[in-house]
Amino acid sequence: MALCSTLIVLPAPSAAGATAKSPRVHEIQGSTRISPYAGERVTGVPGVVTAVRVFGKARGFWMQDPKPDNDPATSEGIFVFTGEETPDVMAGDQVRVSGEVSEFYPGGRESGGQSVTQLTKAEWTKTDKKRKLPRAVTLDGGRIPDEYAPPAEDGGDIEPLALRPGDFALDLYESLEGMRTQVEDAAVTGPTTKYDEVWVTADRFENPTPRGGTLYGGYDQQNGARVKVSSLLPAEIQPFPKADVGDKLSGRTAGPLDFDSFGGYSIRATDLGELEDNGLAREKTRKQHKGELSVATYNVENLSPKSEPEKFTRLAEALVQNLASPDIVAVEEVQDNSGPDDDGTVAADETLKKLTEAVEAAGGPSYDWRQIDPADKADGGQPGGNIRVAFLFNPERVSFTDRKGGDADTAVEVTDEDGTPQLSANPGRIEPQNEAWKASRKSLAGEFTFRGRQVFVVANHFSSKGGGDLEGDQPLDGRIQPPARHSEPQRIEQAKLVNSFAKQVQSVDPDAAVIAAGDLNDFPFSPSLDALRADEALTSPMDRLPANERYGYVFNGNSQALDHALTSPGVGWVDYDIVHINSEFHDQTSDHDPSVIRFRP
Incomplete structure (x- = not known):
């Protein structure tokens, strides 16, 4: 089935608690999956560049507000989309960005996937001073809720619901959209694909298989600790690891959290753990007996x-x-x-x-x-x-x-x-x-x-x-x-x-x-x-x-x-x-x- 991508620009309601055109990132993200500013042009949004994507047709950069609010439901990160143009920024740059707030649906809205709140048609200015990157949020079994998704309303669409990141895994990931996240010593549960992507788990105790995987054993056993990892690092600097199930990305794997149509929430790694080979062997069955x-x-x-x-x-x-x-x-x-x-x-x-x-x-x-x-x-x-x-x-x-x-x-x-x-x-x-x-x-x-x-x-x-x-x-x-x-x-x-x-x-x-x-x-x-x-x-x-x-x-x-x-x-x-x-x-x-x-x- 062919997939497409959809950019939705909606008329925005007024946003309470913010200047009409100059909100902070967390105000743009809001406390649901859809920005209260969708369809509006915002100006002078402050942030620190945390990562840059310099390849493909979806180039741009992620930035994060260095002054977060106290609401765990509102993300402090956002993606600035520049199309096929490579942005002239680097990690650590302090910027102020003006652009149009939109909701991007990887794979198209009809596919049922989540949207990504982003700034498009963007312009930005940089200050002279570099800044240390915000600390990455650690994903682990203690942080990720056991429940996977909130109970749906309005025909099964959870978009209108207020995020409850302490209760549901999907809400937690959405509340971290665009923010620096990390996993430590992450166990591989899905092998490296031909697209240089690998699936890991932030909780190796979640429904484990004997060979190091994570078992999908029922419709209510979605395994919310799974997350995909891809890399923003050039291959000549750090080749992507060729991993099998049961291997480990030793150390820290960190980068902004994104969503895509071929695997959901993904860490776009700027720091990639070192592959630790667990030596998984291919199995052999026994030979049938004469009468079998x-x-x-x-x-x-x-x-x-x-x-x-x-x-x-x-x-x-x-x-x-x-x-x-x-x-x-x-x-x-x-x-x-x-x-x-x-x-x-x-x-x-x-x-x-x-x-x-x-x-x-x-x-x-x-x-x-x-x-x-x-x-x-x-x-x-x-x-x-x-x-x-x-x-x-x-x-x-x-x-x-x-x-x-x-x-x-x-x-x-x-x-x-x-x-x-x-x-x-x-x-x-x-x-x-x-x-x-x-x-x-x-x-x-x-x-x-x-x-x-x-x-x-x-x-x-x-x-x-x-x-x-x-x-x-x-x-x-x-x-x-x-x-x-x-x-x-x-x-x-x-x-x-x-x-x-x-x-x-x-x-x-x-x-x-x-x-x-x-x-x-x-x-x-x-x-x-x-x-x-x-x-x-x-x-x-x-x-x-x-x-x-x-x-x-x-x-x-x-x-x-x-x-x-x-x-x-x-x-x-x-x-x-x-x-x-x-x-x-x-x-x-x-x-x-x-x-x-x-x-x-």
Whole structure:
């Protein structure tokens, strides 16, 4: 979903307690999220420059009032926006600024994010005397409230509410907008991204995972101590650290607190802690025993022949070495042979051939594959890529009975062959014409045989929380609280279809082994997973893991679970393992961790 930025200039009411055109910074910021001066031009606002942004299209500087008021709800800092012009100021300069007060919404107001109060169309004068920078406010577990957001009014928008920084984490951050803040010895909970950003926590005791992350374990477990760190320092002076989850930014990381559309509240660092490597290791699962069937799910993130050769190599090595060569793999985000080129290509045989050849070169089995080409541009994902789900399987361990009829539009049916369930097409898509699959990948059912026992596997990639061609979810840290989950109803309907398929198989054979695996783009505690598990047609063996180990994806510093493998009662006891090889590391092959189940049919 494309994002934009919105600058809102509103007519301002009169501001009590201040000269009409010459307020202090804290008077401009006010005690809510919207400035009482929005839309007005102010003059001679005093401050000390604390940081300068000299790159990109949003250049400018932060300044802070050296004479703060006694109200903890009013910020003493503000950003002065200069566009593509580099301002002629340095940290420590005393300035008086005149400009227009506006509210800037990174990502656009419709995205639901917070606004940033700033001065635009600015002019300033400097005094001769330099000044020491204001002391940075320390963020830690003692300062950050346990409650995340205030109760909303007016349709869920918290903008009109008076800030209560002692009660709510989002209010605390808003009350510090533009001010120098710092974290000490900050634990990394989200690895360094390709944009040179890293997520840390100011409270390492907040819902920790065993590997150093912070667990998102419920809609009320937002983890308010998370904060993003980016740098205002030139790379040639201090390169940005390449951090993994569990590492630490040792010492002080400090700078003005900002808000952006790709991660909420962020420290724009002028002081950057030194990376302390915790040596996080990539996991390896055990090999399946002779009588065990192993089934894995792996989102390979937009794989096509145009992907770097190293990606095929690393994916193959992970399948062989880290996942112990599973018997069956449900693979998500397999692109067509031309990758992101929007040229009408839908076939993916070259993509899968390169992947299976790489697996064999890595010492793994000679995997065969099955999949169904989608209609061009019908299944969402990267434009032109035509992503789909597919099966890899080891023909030395399992067999696959091909039946004609499987195509992009034909629904697979479960037939009763003398008390034995059988798919009308193998593989076949589950109700591909149903509206639930609009602009989304269609679930693919496959019938396998292992040691004489039928096993039905459904490969899934439910609709994105980002929305794709449809409306996405509102941000966790936005001004709409609780955030609306616009994408959720579609996933619920998709889950109902897969649940219905499992019931159809079990209506023929109550002891049938059915596995629904893949990237479901939703949490273990979500209504989508509840719909998939309805009437106990399928259950989640992930639930047997310790609660703090139920994750395989890291987003904005929260470790969470989006990939699942559910099983029918006929499967029996299941050994479930999430194999952490990607999501916690800055050098990822995919943004998802694979997972694997093992059982004895």
